[in-house]
Amino acid sequence: MARVVLSSALAPYTDGELELELDVTNVRQLFKALAERYPDLRDHLEAGIAVAIDNEIYQDALLQPIAPDSEVILITKIAGG
């Protein structure tokens, strides 16, 4: 089970729950599981979330694998100017 940590900025959409364990093997499955669990989070997931898998940041990488012992952190997306 991957350990999933959500950025504190996402607390309003998860009623304050910021840590959980999920049985997922890639980012797309992760988003699907989170959207089911936290409907308020759904709109934000694909639009504005990046993930750090074992501290490597991935943006728009839906098929990026997540290992059973991975730590996944959800952070808000970054753009630039």
Next chain:
Amino acid sequence: MPTTLKYQEKDLKLVGTRPPRPDGVDKVTGRARFGADYNLPGQLIGKVLRSPHAHARIKSIDTAAALALPGVKAVVTRDDFAEMPDEMAAVGELMINFRDVTRNMMAREKALYDGHPVAAVAAVSESVARAALALIRVEYEVLPHVIDVVEAMQPGAPLLHEDQFTVGVKPKPERPSNIAKRLEFGRGDVAAGFAQAEVIVEREFNTKPVHQGYIEPQACLASYSADGQAELWTSTQGHFVFRAQCAKVLQMEVSKIRVTPTEIGGGFGGKNNIYNEALAIALSRKSNRPVKMVMTREEVFRGTGPTPGANVKVKLGCTRDGRITAAQAELNFQAGAFPGSPVNQASMCAFTRYDLANVQVVGNDVTVNRPKVAAYRAPGAPIAVFGVESVVDEMAKKLGIDPIEFRLKNAAKEGTQTYYGPRLGPIGYIQTLEAARAHAHYRAPLGPNQGRGVATGFWFNIGNETTCALNLQEDGTLTLMLGTIDVAGGSRAAMAMMVAEELGIEFERVRPVVGDTAALGFNFLTAGSRSTFASGMASVIAARQVIEKLRARVAKIREVPLEAVAWKDGQARPAEGGGAQFAPMTLAEIAKMAGKTGGTIAGHAEINAQGAGPGFGTHIVDVEVDRETGWIRILRYTVVQDVGKAIHPAYVEGQLQGGAAQGIGWALNEEYFYGDDGVLQNPGFLDYRMPVASDLPYIDTVIVEVPNPNHPYGVRGCGEVPIIAPMAAIANAVENAIGLRLFAQPFSPPRVLKAIEDAAAARD
């Protein structure tokens, strides 16, 4: 296809040197074509009618008289563009609320800022187009407006969007608000952290909107043909993104629009969004002729997005020996007419230079009657850091600790946990601090009314969707087709250098070209300091693919096993221990035979580059303050920055110097002046005062290289970090010079003089 190629240290022949850029001659002779330099036979000139009111309901638009004017061939208003639903839609991989995009491009129910487009015409000449605009009758119901961010946040402030309820607040608010979104980042327990602190500093800062200030106004040329296809030439930071945005608002298939990016005369984030492009295509569709639209400088100021102006509160708690125990910030950012300020990024950048256990950052994205904000080089970060680095400086002084020493005591490093999520990978923050401390600038003597300030900056940098193609021409030269816009002239050269390095050939044998949208798959914008990183990665992947194909082709031509062929120093040679000998082949020799031995040899890459490495910088500035006029003179400036690897050092230096210069302008003089009527009073370069050559000294640069492990050459983006620190550095230097801290940007002479006079009055 890999999304990341890991860093490999190796001896370099070309990367790190300074060859002349391939487009240099065209740019110094005037031959290079920017947006306004394109013309088509039969073209019409398009012009935009803009709201003179900061906030007004649009009751009716009567274009009959304009259409009847001889020489006017088409007019468009809100009725010519489809309504877009209020939802985030993908354009490429950017999620954008197109309900806002279509309204920013042309007002629908309301004009939300002075300068908001209300109608557009296409006519046979500029003077006829202008005459036509004067004939368009718009009935406005003027509404109260609000521009100041703190005022806009109050309940009872004039409301821009009646259906906007603050996102991120639980339970969902009952009343609509100008606060579009509230976000909060945190780690640990700030209350406990402040309780532990022995010294606390708490300050409030205010900044004004500033413009990216690119010297080239937006310009585009559209040609719509009767079969529903459109060609568009435009000055843009991202032709694929522009194509996507145009396709969406015009309800056209993406492949029916072909965008050719012109050379771009500066962007800095301001050319990440469409303004006139869809209007030009629509006018061309209606008139059946090409339509050229070039903004005047006044339109650029009134109608394109500046940065937010902001209100920033920062509180820092420390132990006496200089360890930060708690850090807190509130960032209230103007978003302009529609939500989407960079308060999110600013919140994430505010404190990331420090290793902190207890942090809280609250951000508010606030709509106000001003053009929608656009990105500007490290969007949001300079504003947040102005506050934070000023408070850090004040704290260091209170504790009697040297400002660099203080930062070293608290510095983030590899493994430091950020407060927005992940741990930092290998970074060069400490190295930049140490290099600054060791620099002669830090020890140089200072005279009366002179002072020194230090400040530091951090930016994430990004990767994103990138494609390229590398073709071996029949004479052994190569064309590298890039999809990322070369905004500053260095990246075309840098990509060609990396390809030439990989292949072991001379730089001049690789010709880099930026292709149009038909040439390649989707490329994200050149923004986020990404192009040398991501396009470089793609170029290297393509080059390595070419090498594999060359080896395979030579194996066939020479009739030896693949393992016997090595690629070394620009030639296919027998591999050591490969088991076969053969006459080596040069690129030219292989290329000559390629057509008859299986076809042209080419490589390509389509990636979503991951693994961008964050950049850190430390700035030192010396100023002299004229107490009689309030004028701040920059005496000396040094930028130290970790860029991972400087592929072409001259262009990296250029980024550091240019970014610092923009930050200096932001600090000293740039601001938007609004009248009580909400109309912009200084939409021109005379009164929007950017630095000129005589305002600045030489800007020294020190390049630190801590390789990014996720790029084959160790590249980190470098373009955005240098704009972040100057405001705080200068504020800190002024405090050091005359004992006065400035909390309102810009530090223009009237403001500084007033601060000096107020301080003197307070003393008396």
Next chain:
Amino acid sequence: MSRNHVSTTVNGDRVEFLCETGQTLLEALRDELRLTGTKEGCGTGDCGACSVTVDGRLVCACLMLAVEAEDKAIQTIEGMAAGEALHPLQKKFIEHAALQCGICTPGILIAARALLERNPDPSESEVRYWLAGNLCRCTGYHKIVDAVLDAAREMRGA
């Protein structure tokens, strides 16, 4: 609206064009003569991107009416190189990486040449003040100043 006929010399060539009374020299150069090397950055004489010389005098082309060009000798960026031979300023700008986006470059080169014609050995300060009428947003002016001083050195034969 009837147009005015103007005869003038640009970069040594005799040229003619038609223009409206209110059109600027900048517009005539770019839109009538299709010499697009001279750029419009502001249209109000504040940025210097439209710098040209008229009878040897450095001028913002956006501040001059096209009709005023009658019988004058105008020099634009297109006339700076002698065929394939770049002017020393042009060469030094490339060498020193004194341009990034390049939009201000034609105006700055024309202005710098005008400086060196009057003052072949300017100080750093003199170069900065002379070029204060030419805005550059990309470079911070550092490499521009270096390039101008280096070109001056070469032109003096120093």
